[in-house]
Amino acid sequence: FILKSKQHAKELTRESIVETIQMYDDLYFKSKLWKDEFINHGFVNRVLITQVGEIKFKRRYYIAKDKQKNSNFFFIDSLFSLSKYSRLTDDAKQALVVLTSKNNASYAADNALWDTVVSRQTVSNILRELQTVKDDMPVIPEIMERYNQSVKTLYLEMDEAHCNLQARRNIVANLALIHTGHSKSNYACKRKQLENKHYLGGLNVNTTVFIDRIYDYISKRYNPKALKYVFISGDGAKWINSVSQKLKRCLSAHNIKVIQVLDKFHLRKRLTSIFSANNKMINYLLKNFTEITEDSFRLIADTFYKNKQEHKCNEQKFKNHVNYICNNYDFIKNLKHPEYKTSCSMEGHISHVLASKLTSRPKGFSKDTLETMVQLLILKANMHELSIEDLYAWRNHKATESAKSKKKTTHKRYKRIYDITVPLELTKSNNTKMKDFIKSLVSPKWFYS
Incomplete structure (x- = not known):
């Protein structure tokens, strides 16, 4: 009974949409607003694929009397901003x-729409037509309510996920997490939660542009006068070190100390x-790294390796x-900083936000699709629900076409100079194949082919 009622509700929804379309079409037809400049050419069928399923309807086609002033149109297509060739609605x-x-x-191709299945290629094409999200600070109540918040310590964690492209290449998806440390302990649950989480990221990011986005978010989100420490933690990769150095220069004007820490994992x-x-041995070193020098650590490690057969x-x-340990020795000592109270948990975040969807299976993405997927996953992690307005804002209306060289044949270039009736000696040749070939070249059909 429930399944039948659900199916009946779907059919009623589709029928009501068709009736609404026909009502608006009839109202415009009866208004006679079109009669002075257009001619009614009758009905034309159209099929649309919507979220509630496939819809078939008829709408009137109006032909302009003066083509120089007006163009032919469908009133329903203009009213609802329906794309000319696409059957999928927004x-x-x-x-x-x-x-x-x-x-x-x-999964989306099979289950996103009611009683309708599309191909995976269709979903891929939709992702490709979306522009990269430039602004990584969505306007949501959580951020705007706590604008210019005063905190003493801020944590910036960074890591990357390695994704496969269709061209059998590997590309890096970068992810950064900004938060203010652990929330107050909840005795009902032993799991620790991070406060004021916000993700930023991109595909193979430029560190200069990336640090601008991080600095812009921090300056808008938090009060620079109250902020004293920013701890940057990660695995010691070159791009993380580059971001750390550039952020130090950005925040030096506010007397904010930027301290880089190596991830304990x-x-x-x-x-x-x-x-x-x-x-x-491992626990001893972790407790006493601040007292052990870099040379002493090398000596301890070499001695252990020689004695361990x-x-x-x-x-x-x-x-x-x-x-690796010695190159990041200063960052390791910063783990004992008195203001560093929240250890890095970026491995779990990179796994849940990006890796679970992009690297857990042997997939090969196109670069455009992968770039869109990274931004969508980051928005989802930031608790931002995708809306139709977002699709309007991100859709690439100006599709840049690659400049293709036009093939120009010589006959069109020299047509005005030479006449096709010029007598050629080769046409008098006894070689039949050669003669037929030359005739085909000077034939009028060749000029307009």
């Missing part, structure tokens, strides 16, 4: 994009490889791990 595109960001394109991972999962790492890998 609400259907919105439903497909939202479900794609939550699951995947294949990557630190422990390297120590486990160096000391063959010797937990006593059954070490799992070969010599080159062992040196790489030790060099």
